[in-house]
Amino acid sequence: MELRQLRSFAAVVEHRTVTGAAGALGLAPSSVSQQIRTLETALGVTLFVRGPGGMELTPAGQRMRGWARSLLDTAEQAVHDVRTGRRNLRLGALETLAGSHVPLILTRLAERRPGLDVDVRSDRTREGLFADVVAGRLDAALLLDSGEEIGALGFPPPAEPLAFVDLDPVPLVLVAAPGHPLAGRTALTPADLDGVRLLVNVPECSFWMAGERALGAGPERIRAGGVPVMRAWAEHGLGISLLPRFAVADSLRTGALVRLGLPLPDLCLRLVWREDRESALSGLRETLYAAAGPYPEGWAGHP
DSSP: OOHHHHHHHHHHHHHSSHHHHHHHHTOOHHHHHHHHHHHHHHHTSOOEEEETTEEEEOHHHHHHHHHHHHHHHHHHHHHHHHHHSSEEEEEEEEHHHHTTTHHHHHHHHHHHOTTEEEEEEEESOHHHHHHHHHHTSOSEEEEEEOSSSTTTTSOOOOSSOEEEEEEEEEOEEEEEOTTSTTTTOOSOOGGGGTTOEEEEOOTTSHHHHHHHHHHTTOSEEEEOOSHHHHHHHHHTTSOEEEEEHHHHHHHHHHTSSEEOSOOOOOEEEEEEEEGGGTTTSTTHHHHHHTTSSSOOTTOOOOO
16 A cells, blocks of 8 residues: 555545545546555455445445554654654644633643644634544644533534543633623522523534523523624623633623623533544544643543
């Protein structure tokens, strides 16, 4: 097997067509087809069959999929190590977290893994991060979740085997303008929010999901937009909003917003990766655990 054959195989798996794979690789479709045929000949098996949705993997192709990703990852790491003498970690993060939490994660990794280079890529959606982790374009992704398993917050996780470590709690606050009718009340319950305008983003948003769990169906959902928009609308008295404390710290300090008296559970800053790639990338789990604040209980890899 040759790396160019594996790259062609991985591209066809991702794009489902030879034409799409060729475009992504900058090759002619005939070249990609030839690489696939050569790989199949070398292995003595058929890797793809043509289906109604494009190229579909055979059982042998399904087995080859994981091996191809592992071999390509190992080759990429080898090239980086030989050229630079350093390992490389491709880390994805939700845009919401890129400015608030990624710098702290990078600082921890620099202190605990000084020979590591980190390439950070942000994405607006959780689905985009998952797709990149599953496809091997990212080694790990930073997102928000809760509970004891991936997706307990309310979103569907990928079918592929994923592992995770929770790095830090992310406190949530329910906020409103100082003149809001609920601003002067203490010890609120979800029932006190019935009919109150709740500024939200979209159902896929982590804070929408957290609101579904903590606030119930009583508030009237008003779609405003992302975190900056929800914060600005709340400051102008257009409703209340459930947001991460880091996003409204300045507004609370200046008095543009006040915190409402409803207890809320924290979200988790969660780092996820493909568990089946740990053997290909030696030390991946230990490297990612090093990004945690206090080392996770029972982990033997700390100094």
